[in-house]
Amino acid sequence: MKLRPALKMIFLGLFSLVGLCVVLWLAWVLYINLFDEPLTPEAQAMLSYRAEAVPDAENGYVMVAGFTAPAGSDWKKIGAERIARYNEQIRAYRKSGNENEINIPAEEETQKLEFSECGDCEKILIEPAIKV
Secondary structure, rough: OOHHHHHHHHHHHHHHHHHHHHHHHHHHHHHHHHHOOOOOOOHHHOOOOOOOHHHHHHOOOHHHHOOOOOOOOOHHHHHHHHHHHHHHHHHHHHHHOHHHHHHOOOOOOOOOOOHHOOOHHHHHHHHHHHOO
16 A cells, blocks of 8 residues: 555645745744834824723713612612622632622612613613714
């Protein structure tokens, strides 16, 4: 059976060709980046951009966190409190490494805030999406 040595040579040749292509591609990528221009001040400013914090009263994340608040309560305030409690528990977990530090109490399932009761959340959450 002389077919086996011929297949070995074909596979060795294909493997070598693919390897050579990979090495040439890496050399090309390194070469073109050797002579790259330094970043302009405008590009540096874009890399260091930080978005401004959104006040809780206008923050959709806070609103969504408060959707399950009891009816008649301030859902924005409850959402902000839930986020603060969650963040505190995550800080405690990161500090101790103990999973038992995360103790999220079960919320009451009664009297959840319905979407129609949230007042201005429809105006804040839906109207901007329609304008886009």
